[in-house]
Amino acid sequence: MIDNIEIIGLIAGILTTSAFVPQVYKTWKSKSAESLSLTMYLVFFVGIVLWLIYGISINSLAMIFANAVTGFLALLLIFFKLRFK
């Protein structure tokens, strides 16, 4: 069931997820990841996987959606950082 709280969560998820798109685009376009911290994205990725497990545990559609997509984008940035270094 989708109630008002879940709608706030879905909007939150769209925002925090889409926040990574400009970074992915900027990094891809400039082929530069100089100021990106690899440590940040590695720790972040592991945290996102745990949030995904948490979201599944509490049956939060918003958290499952957001963390699945954000995890994928974080992996992309890790790939760019390693490739463009």
Place this chain on the structure above:
Amino acid sequence: MIDNIEIIGLIAGILTTSAFVPQVYKTWKSKSAESLSLTMYLVFFVGIVLWLIYGISINSLAMIFANAVTGFLALLLIFFKLRFK
């Protein structure tokens, strides 16, 4: 009450929150925010505020803690981006 699921959430929160610390440190030390996307951090910050509201609504200690601290760190990076540009 803190159960096992909440502990997973707290670890997730510590990881996704502390993921921003190296970025804050690196940006502060290099006094350079060239590759950081301002758009990313602005959209991200609004999303984090909504996640905080979501966490309060569903009484999730892990989400309240994580999003309060992450929101503060995202604000710091926005400040650096504007100051060091």
